Amino acid sequence: MALNAESSGRLARLLNENADRLTERWTEIVAATLRGRLSQAELARQVREMHRTMIDALESGLTDLAGERGGELRAVLAELSRARAQQSFTATETAISVFALKDALLELMEETQDAQTLRDFLAFTSLLDQMGLFTFESYVRTRESLIADQAEQLLELSTPVVKLWEGVVAVPLVGTLDSARAQVVMERLLQSLVDTGSPYAIIDITGVPAVDTQVAQHILKTVVAARLMGADCIISGIRPQIAxxxxxxxxxxxxxATKASLADALRHVLRLTGVETTSRRPRREA
Incomplete structure (x- = not known):
């Protein structure tokens, strides 16, 4: 049973005439599912906003959430979904914030024997289902966006470029080097070479568990790109198993140039730049 303009008008009046009772009961039902993870004041504000927007939409003749008259209601639901996703609520908890209105309305319907009102309620539940599904989809999109942003941030944190000496930068790699990460490594290294004007770069693979053909190709592409920028690269961390x-x-x-350790690579670069290094021997006790 679908909504029509007349039933929308009747439902708008019903929601408006019982506003306090419905919003209070609606808030109670939702609060029970959130278990105190959202303040009562904030939850009540969200419920009142949905209630008011829903009345406005129904008064305008809303019959389908996807239609033009459902634009403001969709915006409110999308904002609710984004807020809940950012606060780490589940998609189910978010959708229940809409579906709970069914229970609150049903309690009100049980007090009336008006057949028309009951038919309007059945039609209204279809709209509430659309609203719940819309919040679910909006929630999922927001979570996917958040996860993608976090993955990008972790990717950047896992590929630091550090300045070891004047004119010498290093990229200590840890973990598997895939295509996406290799691209980030190359971009960050090249940008660091530009920012520091360093003629030498050390790519340390001590923390890379295994080197296969794909990983080697990524490293070689990074070296070639650095050379095009006028910088020489040294690869360090070549353990016996990797060799x-x-x-x-x-x-x-x-x-x-390849070296067994980052220290060896740094000494090699310092010799190339004319800096002499000496090993400090432990002082003998008298």
Missing amino acids: QTIVALGIEFGDI
Whole structure:
């Protein structure tokens, strides 16, 4: 049973005439599902806003949430969904904030024997279902956006570029190097070379668990890009197991300098720049 203009008008009057009772009961039902995770004042404000917007939409002749007359109501529901997603509520808890109006209205309907009012209520439940599904979809979109933003932030944090010495920057890689992360590494390294004017860059793969052909290709592309910027790259962190894998796969690093550790790579660069390094021997006790 679908809403029509006449039933929308009758429902608007019903919601308006019983506003205090409905919003109070509506708030109680929703509060029970949220278990105190949202303040009573904030929840009551959200319920009153939905209630008022719903009345305005019904008075304008709303029959379908997707229609032009449902624009403001959709905006309110989308904002509710975004807020709940950011506050880490579940999609179900968010949708229940709409569906709870059914229970509040049903309690009111039980007091009347008016067949027309009951038919209007049945038609109205279809609209409430649309509203609940809309909040669910809006919630999911917001959560997906939040997760994507967090993943991007973690990706940036996992690929830091640090300045080790004047003219020397390093990229300590930890974990698997996939295409997306390799692109971030390249962009951050190249930007750091521009910002610092460094002629040398060290790519440390001590924290990379394994090097296969794909990982090697990512590293080589980064080295080539850095060279186009006028910087030489040194690869450090070549452990024995990784060295054996590289040889077995037939991967060629060409004339790219490789070192066993980050310290060795830094000493190598310092020698290239004319800085002499000496090892401090422990002082003997008299």
